[in-house]
Amino acid sequence: MEILTENKILSILASVTDPEIPVLTITDLGIVRDIKFDEIEECWEISITPTYSGCPAMDMISTQIRMTLFSNGISNFRIKQQLSPAWTTDWMSDSGKEKLKKYGIAPPNNPDFGIPDSPAACPNCGSSNTSLLSEFGSTACKSLYKCEDCLEPFDYFKCH
Amino acid sequence: MQDHFHTYLLHLADNALVLGHRNSEWCGHGPILEQDIALTNISLDLIGQARYFYQYAAQRKGAGVTEDSLAYLRNGNEFFNFLLLELPDDDWGFTILRQYVFSQFQHLLYQQLQNSTDQQVVAIAAKALKETAYHVRWSREWVIRLGNGTEESHNRILRSWEKIKDYTGEFFIPAPYETELINSGMAIDPGCIREQWVMEVSSVFEGATIPFHGSAWTQSGGKQGMHTEHLGYILAEMQFMQRAYPGLEW
């Protein structure tokens, strides 16, 4: 039988996707914060952090982690919610950002948090001639923009 | 012995839950789709923040207390939210202005709570602060837009302030259960953020061409569990299912 390691578990978790943005995995998003083995209880402790406080995807993600680990024959684990340090889009992987762009969502691009009307480049044509339509979009993590060149509306994943 | 810290956690949670509930009443009724979505997103954030505080309070208590029992099975006099947050929505201007004055308060409060001696309060406040920054920004821009908009929108926001101003004083008066926690460093003195709140709000009002005049007298009591008749209606709607069908899940 293969010996379980943190890396093995991490690679299994890398197949769990965000229910609202299915091109991103929870490891792309930086949601998995820690994996460690509790020797006393002989149990893996997986720490995950919420993105937005009220994000309805979080409960779904916990369920999917459970299902995925069970289906890989792992049952001695518990999931712990960790709030600190607070999640930030800085933890999103570069490959995650690339996948978002291909999916039609402009990735977070501004290191200075809180300036969502700074132009996000259009994921369709690359133009930076864009304007903000709405600070709040279809999910907590996104704003809605419009490209003034190709005229397509698009979502922008807000810096957080 | 009374558990003041428990009451304080409920106070922080109840504020977020009650306003989150009020805002959720706009779902499907916003003036335009984008703003309907904005307000419901803010509701989600607030309810999420309430959950963190309830979960923490429940974990401290043990003995079968859960975040759900705290939200659904307490009576009105066991809720410790500000009175302002339970007032019924009047119009869009009222909703916006209430959101702004409260978000501005919450933003300053969460900043200060980073200094709490309780690490979980620090963690929740740090998390919530990021979202609250967006709430301040969104509601502030709307206050300015309505103030500078048409005569109608200007008058409505003026009228809203006349109603709201007598309720904002409550933000800054520590309740008896807070005083002891302030001394021990677990809570922060809300009085110490008043000056900055007035500065921020009056500068936004200036941009919105609304005269800022505070009120020496204030409505109060919510933080101690003495409420207006409006909270009862909120709880009746929010708690009905759990009261009628205890433990119901869906």
Ligand SMILES: [Zn+2]
């Ligand atoms: Zn374009």
